[in-house]
Amino acid sequence: MSAPLKAIIFDMDGTLIQLNVVDELVRRIHQIADVDPIGQYRAERDDLDVIISNLSPEGQRYAKMAFLEILQQHVDNMIIQEGGPELVAFLARNGVKRAVLTRNYERNAHVMQQMYVAAVNDATFDLIIGKDTPYDTIHPPAQEISKADRIRQICNILGCATSEVIMLGDSIADDIVEGNRAGCGGTVLLQPKGKHGGEKADAVR
Secondary structure (H helix, E strand, O other): OOOOOOEEEEOOEOOOEOOOHHHHHHHHHHHHHHHOOOHHHOOOOOOHHHHHHOOOHHHHHHHHHHHHHHHHHHHHOOOEOOOHHHHHHHHHHOOOEEEEEOOOOHHHHHHHHHHHHHHHOOOOOOEEEOOOOOOOOOOOOOOOOOHHHHHHHHHHHHOOOHHHEEEEEOOHHHHHHHHHHHOOOEEEEOOOOOOOOOOOHHHOO
């Protein structure tokens, strides 16, 4: 990384906290869609909100109930990642801005933030961008925004270039590749493999 480091963008699930609610949500909603009389014939499998909207009325009801149940379990069982508070506190002391970029929802991210505040008793994150954070007037709320575009959004808000930030996460496809696409000055993978078992860590730079 040749440019000066001005900010680190953290993934949340599996990075700042141990539990990964996104994987559980995807698994459960896909299960419901696979047996739904309408949803099983729809090709969309990326954006959960779109998947749910394509289900039968009964399927939508089951999916929304499962969604709320899993999100509440996630909040109830949230555990801070070991070493996370110390790293965040170190960055704050050294003037490096900290942002959270997650496919989780803002309300859950703010629960996580309060846990970090209690742990470090100091400043934690300068910005949180969740799945439901407004992006612009062109994209409807239900449309999934790529992480690369979200990284650019964060840099614009924080007033720095993408080459001056590092993207840190636990997924090669969702964090490392997207960070590289956005032009981040560096990307850091926290685990030897991403969320998809077949991925290799040589995507990290």
